[in-house]
Amino acid sequence: MRPEPQPFQLVPGAAGSPVLLHVPHSSRSVPAHVRDGILLDDGALERELDQITDAHTAALAALAREACAQAPWQFLNGLSRLVIDPERFPDDREEMLAVGMGAVYTHTTFRERLRASGVDPQPLLDRYFHPYARAMTAAVDERLAATGRAVVIDVHSYPTTALPYELHGAGPRPPVCLGTDSFHTPPGLLAGAEAAFAGFGGTGLDSPFPGTYVPLKHYGKDRRVSALMIEIRRDQYMTEPGGPAGPGLKALASALAELVDGL
Template sequence: MTSVVPSFELVAGAVESPVILHVPHSSREIPDEVRAGIVLGDAALERELDHMVDAHTAELAARAAGLSGVTPWRFVNRLSRLVVDPERFPDEREEMLAVGMGAVYTRTAHRGVLRPADTDPEPLLARYFRPYARAMSEAVAERLAAAGRVVIVDVHSYPSAALPYEMHGDGPRPAVCLGTDSFHTPAELVAAAREAFGEVGLDSPFSGTYVPLEFYGREPRVTALMVEIRRDTYMSEPGGAADAGLGRLASALATLVDAVSR
């Protein structure tokens, strides 16, 4: 029987809020028809999800939204990144294609086989990737019309020890890494994040941030910042329960939301 799982959810915030908390990698859900194309056994797949899921980040964003003075909007991926990764380029521009982790992954975190290398990505791109990208673009356009500007805060986490798939895993691994973009990340947005989270690093081990292609490099009123939180600061690795650190980080994220909402 085919499972029916919503691909994504836009959770409404305050009408006047310019902020979208984007949570792309928090889910473990894989529809049955997609699971059929993955070669890992059940136990191996669960281990892969333990390593690759940004566990508890949807809860983190929800808690932060509840603590914020002006409730931000939340765009949450309800499917695993092993279905499609909505933050990858779907073509040869994607650096992660070199390790089998473009928009449709063919390799695992430890560079094993996830799907056959000759898997046709088009059905997954058509069914999941493009509708997600279109919906996120529409959400940004709506916030731009309503608030006159948009601040996308991309909420991620990453392991305390580098995984083999990481292409830049030999750099610093701070408690909070801020990923920036030369066009879409103004200095005042970085300063607000520093104030909210305390000691942070920039663009290591992960860099860049997510902006829908319709606006990328074109619309300066759309600003963006990636917040990558090292997992040992709020949970048991890999794939374990959250601890008290999650509440502290939710408060910090709410502080950032309030600062950029003003």
């Protein structure tokens, strides 16, 4: 039997860096016991993973880290978001419940059934979601203790053409979407990202995906924690859906490193 992949990993950076590059959706790994509860056949599951995975974002973050003058810290999800999505609220505050994509998905990107109706999400939340949240909270607390602040840069990608599950898919789809939070995204952080990614044909705000990730312990409470989500349109760096990375990956990593170095 294959060992279960590591659910998440904190990659240390420089002791004085406040930056955490958070990569939550880059993995395609689905443990066998989770696969048993998914209704899709193998081919359909692979096609869904092509659509839902933010392919190559872990590689992008790693390249950016190598290019930085002071290495940021990285927090990587080792499992597919089809196991749990660590960026969702685990309760009825989550707007994506409307399309079956809360912390534990019940539907696919094409609004088809992923899990049987009535399946209890609690075992997956207990085994994967809550430990992930605790570890990410601890990583932020460590940056606060070491540097007096923490900057969470959420690294994502999104498809060129809107998928049926998207709640805001009718809006603009810029080359780089910057997701913001009114409490946790200060003007200087946003301006730095706009400048760093200016060479990719323009950035946009909160469309098609708004907001950013902050642990619930700090969310709306601690201004020492700042955060920004970077959503890169996939035609900028890869063959869609689910194909190889192209030359744009290194250029985007350089832009991300420029942003981090400015923090």
